[in-house]
Amino acid sequence: MGRDANTLLELEQLRVYYNLRHGIVKAVDGISFTMKEKETIGLVGESGCGKSTLGLALMKILPSTVTMMGRLHFDGEDIISKSEKEMQSIRGSKITMIFQDPMTSLNPVMKVKDHFIEMIRTHIPKISEEEAMSMAAKALTAVGISESRLNEYPFEFSGGMRQRVMIALGLVLNPKLVIADEPTTSLDVNVQAQIIELIKELKRKFNMSMLLITHDLGVVAELADRIIVMYAGHIMEISDAIELYESPKHPYTKALLHSIPNTIIEDMDLSYIPGSPPNLISPPKGCRFAPRCDKAMKICREKEPPLFDVNGAKVKCWLYGDKE
Numbered sequence: 135m136g137r138d139a140n141t142l143l144e145l146e147q148l149r150v151y152y153n154l155r156h157g158i159v160k161a162v163d164g165i166s167f168t169m170k171e172k173e174t175i176g177l178v179g180e181s182g183c184g185k186s187t188l189g190l191a192l193m194k195i196l197p198s199t200v201t202m203m204g205r206l207h208f209d210g211e212d213i214i215s216k217s218e219k220e221m222q223s224i225r226g227s228k229i230t231m232i233f234q235d236p237m238t239s240l241n242p243v244m245k246v247k248d249h250f251i252e253m254i255r256t257h258i259p260k261i262s263e264e265e266a267m268s269m270a271a272k273a274l275t276a277v278g279i280s281e282s283r284l285n286e287y288p289f290e291f292s293g294g295m296r297q298r299v300m301i302a303l304g305l306v307l308n309p310k311l312v313i314a315d316e317p318t319t320s321l322d323v324n325v326q327a328q329i330i331e332l333i334k335e336l337k338r339k340f341n342m343s344m345l346l347i348t349h350d351l352g353v354v355a356e357l358a359d360r361i362i363v364m365y366a367g368h369i370m371e372i373s374d375a376i377e378l379y380e381s382p383k384h385p386y387t388k389a390l391l392h393s394i395p396n397t398i399i400e401d402m403d404l405s406y407i408p409g410s411p412p413n414l415i416s417p418p419k420g421c422r423f424a425p426r427c428d429k430a431m432k433i434c435r436e437k438e439p440p441l442f443d444v445n446g447a448k449v450k451c452w453l454y455g456d457k458e
């Protein structure tokens with residue numbers, strides 16, 4: 135995989151395993167892709183497929199029981215070999231993560247302004263309070279909140295406003311990569327739409343790259359340049375976003391698309407995918423989706439498919455390969 139000048143992130147056969155007493159959970163099991171500067175990638179898949187683990191691995195915020203293998207380069211630097219101290223200077227300044235539940239990520243006894251000052255001072259220790267406050271005010275205004283609210287506590291904000299504060303905190307140091315893990319999942323539908331609009335606007339303004347993690351293919355439709363569909367620790371399909379929505383290739387991608395709630399036809403029956411994702415301690419041999427796939431052939435249960443090139447997309451499915 136060649137690295138050209140504007141490659142920001144490079145993963146090759148990345149594996150992230152949780153070593154538990156009763157077995158090894160292979161949450162991320164051989165994932166390869168690259169991300170360009172300013173690119174937005176949507177990472178989608180059902181709950182439990184390893185999306186958050188992948189996001190956390192990029193920042194190395196994982197429990198000590200975790201083993202990481204393979205190659206993970208960010209901005210030309212080898213993340214896996216970095217010490218915790220080195221990671222502390224990268225987190226927050228070069229890579230930030232926005233989580234699903236802004237209430238648990240904000241400290242209830244700290245004013246909003248103190249969250250900003252703490253974040254800024256971790257990376258720029260000698261900055262004056264005045265300068266830090268001016269950076270905070272700028273970030274907060276960018277997410278549509280008046281700077282006068284810096285003096286308030288998190289509980290004084292609504293759920294949507296708290297998520298805006300979290301986004302502002304993530305952006306205050308102008309990171310190159312923002313990982314947003316289900317940023318709209320805990321919000322109601324109207325607020326969700328507002329946050330999606332906000333993210334769109336901020337992407338234009340701040341020019342950062344973004345990994346947008348969600349279980350809902352509907353959320354990333356307007357935001358992502360490319361989509362990665364993940365299932366049971368594997369990538370099933372990588373494709374340009376428009377291509378993926380217009381012409382999904384993997385049977386799993388098709389099933390996911392069919393399960394997007396349609397807001398116009400409210401009472402339309404959602405087709406759901408029968409069965410449930412496999413146990414990641416002992417996943418099925420062959421294609422991990424085969425047990426739930428209505429197109430599964432004999433080979434699918436026996437041999438793991440590679441990612442085949444199909445019209446510019448990559449698809450991990452024997453329907454697209456020579457089955458030798």
Ligand SMILES: Nc1ncnc2c1ncn2[C@@H]1O[C@H](COP(=O)(O)OP(=O)(O)O)[C@@H](O)[C@H]1O
Nearest residue numbers: 152159161180181182183184185186187188414
């Ligand atoms: N801290 C942890 N310790 C052990 N197993 C974990 C931990 N976090 C996640 N897992 C397991 O790893 C797999 C992937 O989980 P996760 O990355 O949270 O998926 P997603 O974000 O797609 O819902 C699941 O089987 C989950 O149970």
Ligand SMILES: [Mg+2]
Nearest residue numbers: 185186187315
């Ligand atoms: Mg998750």
